[in-house]
Amino acid sequence: MRADRLVSLVLLLRQRGQLTATALARELGVSTRTVLRDIEALSAAGVPVYAERGRHGGFALLPGFRTELTGLNQDEAIAVLVAGAGKGELASALRKVVDALPEGHRVAAGDAAQRFLVEPETDLLSRRAVVEEVSGAAVAEVRRAVLGGRKLRIHYAATGQEPLWRTVDPIGLVTVRDRGYLLATRGGADRTYRLSRVLAAQELAEPAQRPGKVDLERVWRERCARFLADGHIVVLVRVRPERREELLGAVVAVRAEQPDADGWLRLEVAFQDSRHAGWALWQLGVDAEVLAPQSLREFLYNRAAVIVERYISS
Incomplete structure (x- = not known):
């Protein structure tokens, strides 16, 4: 999911202009140290991110990149392809963006992207990276229910229990350090479900019982506090x-x-x-x-x- 976060970071800078590391960390649900590492990775991959120093400083994209996403140049095309390498739906979406490039840029970007390996399963110390397996079909169904405001049935495998079907009212999705969570209510009670444990999902026709507007950051903070106190x-x-x-x-x-x-x-x-x-x-x-x-x-x-x-x- 780091590639997803890198693209989200770029889109935030495109939409809002200059942002501080603290503001980016809050938007992305990560630490400021993680944001600084992501900025460094984007710069190394050719994405034109620059830093403004001083009290009112922050990070921003060069103006041409902000206003001309469909006019990606060769270096930028390589950057987005590398960011999405092996990342399922994200990789597919980024390939569609690159498909709009002129023939010369498209071929060069495709060839160059084969020379990069992003976040392999094993590092130099031969430790296998812990990556949560998430069902793409289930997540897509969860996402539709969240955005459509409808009830959701999930086949959920809680720790140490047999998988059970549950009907919930989805509130929102949160990603923290490469882990995804569904915030929901069930029978009026707050529930938090790890996406990697959702084996299957089905959006229902019935509208979800939830407020029209939600401060997802506040809800997540409150649930974290309760979790830590338990x-x-x-x-x-x-x-x-x-x-x-x-x-x-x-x-x-x-x-x-x-x-x-x-x-x-x-x-x-x-x-x-x-x-x-x-x-x-x-x-x-x-x-x-x-x-x-x-x-x-x-x-x-x-x-x-x-x-x-x-x-x-x-």
Whole structure:
């Protein structure tokens, strides 16, 4: 879904002009650090994004790119094809845009795009990337129900349960760190469904029971707060930037993130429970430091002390 986010970022800059990294992060549902990495990736791929410094600065596209999307040049065509490589509907949509290019640009872009591999399943350390499999047909049906304001039947596989059919009133779709969620109500109660667990979906003819307008960012923030308060443990941790993604792959939610003075990152994250937190942070070794809660610091200290004692005695 990163490719989807890159295109969304470009479209936001086209529609609204100059935006700060904070504003882009809020619109895309990611951290400002992620936005800066995306801006760097777009620039490297040839998309003309530039930064305005100063108090009223931000990021913007060169004027020609903003007003002439159908007049993509060769470098820009390569950029959009690379962004959509292997991304299903997104790749199909971007290919249609490139199809409108002059013959010379189209052939050159197609040939060049074969020379780029974006987000492969395995990195240099041979770790397989964790990618959630999402049913394209199911998501398309969910999207139609959300946009059409109709009730939706979903065949949903909750954790540790057999898949069941549920009828819900869809409110909106949220994408966070490459994971998609359906916000809905069921019998008047708030429900949040992970799209990767929606095995099938069917839009119904009956109108959904939902407000005409919705502040999706506020709804998502409120649900996140309730989720984090429901039996999870919140941990304040410092981590080296190169281990950040490994940490994020283990947590259930990120509440805050900011750079620390020494180049490390300071994050407030949530784990399923204390046992989960202890296991995940132990894997990071000396590349992470728990600041709170004290009980977790003591757990890691005591475990490390036992191991030191064992190896000193030998």
